[in-house]
Amino acid sequence: MYIQEAHPSDVWQMQSNIKDKVVFASPRNLDERANIAGSCVRNLGIKFPALIDDFQNTTEVAYTGWPDRLYLIDVKGNLAYKSKPGPFGFKPDVLGKMLEQVAR
């Protein structure tokens, strides 16, 4: 779920992003967001499907997903896991364990 940028260069530029050459200004429309998302998927080698949130950030607001967050939804459509807000709560290993439980 590609959402609003966490550290756009025109708002809150991080030195680590400059070092990694990930420098993008805030996208002005959905197409610009999609372009940045495309770079992200290609450069990071992301294999799972990527969706783009609308420019009003509707889904991100509903899930409080900014800047990053993990959710697991069970087969009944209920939340089985909700991580703490990133970056502190972004722990894929915890999500992995929850996914194993749900998958049984």
Add this chain to the structure above:
Amino acid sequence: MLGAPDPGSKITARSCPIPRCRSESNDKICQVTGYQPSIRIRTCCIICRMRQKWQQSLAVLKRVVLVLFVLWLAMSAVLAYAMRQSPEKFGHFMSHMPVISFLVLPFETLWTDARAGRLEVGSPAPDFQLHTLDKSDSVQLSSFREKKPVVLVFGSYT
């Protein structure tokens, strides 16, 4: 008589700036240090002065700690307010904060509280329909119900 002042001493009980050290006779106990005047008067006065300076320093230190604590509380309150604003406003605010604020202020605690959100484990996941990156298809969350669990990874490149 015990405690007779050293005739060569320049500081006598009567010249000590601490009023309680002044005494008519030398067999009285100093009210400040508790020392009997058998020790040299000069030493007693030095101890008195050291204690006085320590107490003054302690008083100053207490005021400084109190001011710093009030400042820390105020900064934490401002940070907590900023965390509840939109990402753009929060980002602009943080771009002006010194790096040390991450160490001094309870950033993680305040952030976890500010971004807690309304959803709880066990509650229904809000449905959505969004386009894929290449816009070739759209995905509706509810289409996965009764089929397979879904992992949502919210994030961005920056």
